[in-house]
Amino acid sequence: xxxxxxxxxxETLKDRAxxxxxxxxxxxxxxxxxxxxxxxxxxxxxxERGTVTRVTRGPLIMPxxxxxxxxxxxxxxxxxEPVPPPGYHDLFALRRYKRLQIExxxxxxxxxxxxxxRLFALLRKT
Amino acid sequence: xKPVAEPIVGRYLRFEILGxxxxxxxxxxxxxxxxxxxxxxGSDTRQYRGLMNDPEITRHFRVIAFDMPWHGKSSPPAGWxxxxxxxxxxxxxxxxxxxxxxxxxxxxxxxxxxxxxxIALVLAMEHAKRxxxxxxxxxxxxxxxxxxxxxxxxxxxHGGEASAAYVSGLMAPTSPEPERWxxxxxxxxxxxxxxxxxxxxxxxxxxxxxxxLSAIDTRVCPLYLLTGEYDYSVSPEDTRAAxxxxxxxxxxxxxxxxxxxxxxxxxxxxxxxxxxxxxxKARD
Numbered sequence: 023x024x025x026x027x028x029x030x031x032x033e034t035l036k037d038r039a040x041x042x043x044x045x046x047x048x049x050x051x052x053x054x055x056x057x058x059x060x061x062x063x064x065x066x067x068x069x070e071r072g073t074v075t076r077v078t079r080g081p082l083i084m085p086x087x088x089x090x091x092x093x094x095x096x097x098x099x100x101x102x103e104p105v106p107p108p109g110y111h112d113l114f115a116l117r118r119y120k121r122l123q124i125e126x127x128x129x130x131x132x133x134x135x136x137x138x139x140r141l142f143a144l145l146r147k148t
Numbered sequence: 149x150k151p152v153a154e155p156i157v158g159r160y161l162r163f164e165i166l167g168x169x170x171x172x173x174x175x176x177x178x179x180x181x182x183x184x185x186x187x188x189x190g191s192d193t194r195q196y197r198g199l200m201n202d203p204e205i206t207r208h209f210r211v212i213a214f215d216m217p218w219h220g221k222s223s224p225p226a227g228w229x230x231x232x233x234x235x236x237x238x239x240x241x242x243x244x245x246x247x248x249x250x251x252x253x254x255x256x257x258x259x260x261x262x263x264x265x266x267i268a269l270v271l272a273m274e275h276a277k278r279x280x281x282x283x284x285x286x287x288x289x290x291x292x293x294x295x296x297x298x299x300x301x302x303x304x305x306h307g308g309e310a311s312a313a314y315v316s317g318l319m320a321p322t323s324p325e326p327e328r329w330x331x332x333x334x335x336x337x338x339x340x341x342x343x344x345x346x347x348x349x350x351x352x353x354x355x356x357x358x359x360x361l362s363a364i365d366t367r368v369c370p371l372y373l374l375t376g377e378y379d380y381s382v383s384p385e386d387t388r389a390a391x392x393x394x395x396x397x398x399x400x401x402x403x404x405x406x407x408x409x410x411x412x413x414x415x416x417x418x419x420x421x422x423x424x425x426x427x428x429k430a431r432d
Contacts, residue, residue: 048309105321105322106321108377108378108379108380108383109380109383111317111320111321111378112316112317112318112380113317114294114295114314114317114380115317115378115380117294117295118292118294118380118381119380128296128299129299129302129304129305132299132300132302132305132310132313132314133299133304133305133306133309133310135309135310135313135314136309136312136313136316139313139316139317
């Protein structure tokens with residue numbers, strides 16, 4: 023069996039996000055079904071009233087999503103470095119160099135951009 | 149904590165800018181060679197707090213910064229409620245010259261960042277004789293759009309938080325957290341639609357000046373370009389591409405800095421700026 027190559031430790035996201043002061047500050051009233059693509063693996067992150075309530079690893083059959091962020095695992099791996107190199111250090115750095123695909127409700131993403139950036143930054147090793 | 153009074157002094161200057169009466173907020177510190185500083189799109193003079201509080205600089209330079217109209221403590225002109233604010237290259241250029249005249253600055257050094265870094269190139273092209281030296285921070289001759297501006301001014305999105313969030317990644321992750329969040333606070337306080345309106349000049353109709361760069365004569369006015377490595381809006385490669393078209397320009401990449409060098413990490417930025425200012429002073 024070929025093991026999928028993944029970079030993002032999304033299975034730990036719920037714990038990492040719990041009681042985070044920045045998410046609490048910037049996530050006021052946020053409800054979102056966020057799809058995260060890490061190479062060939064999709065994850066569904068359910069956020070209710072600013073709290074990460076469920077993280078599901080794909081395959082996802084017919085996911086209903088508000089926002090979809092996908093990148094190659096190699097890009098996510100560099101993003102996760104404790105001090106990431108220029109061009110990999112932020113979601114929009116990845117976007118700028120066409121390493122991140124962003125689709126869905128861009129109004130929602132813009133309104134809660136600090137929240138989403140923080141969510142991914144929390145996945146960095148500490 | 150013992151109270152400390154900073155040496156920065158601010159005042160309001162009333163005069164006409166682009167044919168309309170304005171009340172412009174100007175602050176300064178120090179004495180000597182005038183050094184006029186231009187803030188980034190959607191922000192204000194507070195970005196230059198590190199420079200104005202550095203005695204080594206203010207001993208030889210009169211550091212001056214103004215909040216552009218519609219920014220910081222400079223209000224928009226009367227009648228603003230029926231307009232969409234849109235900055236143009238020509239208006240920005242005129243505004244800088246009018247401020248120099250209003251303050252009777254004699255051949256100042258001008259230093260601008262981001263849109264200010266772009267206008268620094270335009271000033272070098274069109275008004276070199278009026279300046280002692282020009283310093284462009286995060287200067288590029290064109291920009292590759294990587295996000296939609298529409299959401300920076302929309303009734304369903306908090307423009308201040310959205311603008312701050314969009315620019316937040318432009319800083320180096322190693323910059324001190326308090327300075328980074330201070331820089332973002334300035335964005336959060338921006339007026340509705342103002343960051344977007346500034347970028348009109350930057351990304352809009354007159355947003356590509358590559359072909360005009362060869363008109364810059366650095367023998368008339370020395371030009372320095374400094375760019376932080378973490379900036380992906382104007383990357384070191386973008387500034388290098390511009391610098392390659394300008395004979396005699398001095399270009400420096402600043403490791404561990406991003407798009408807001410003077411504000412995100414003032415101490416580190418000053419270590420790159422001081423040699424430039426020393427050179428300008430020595431030539432004077």
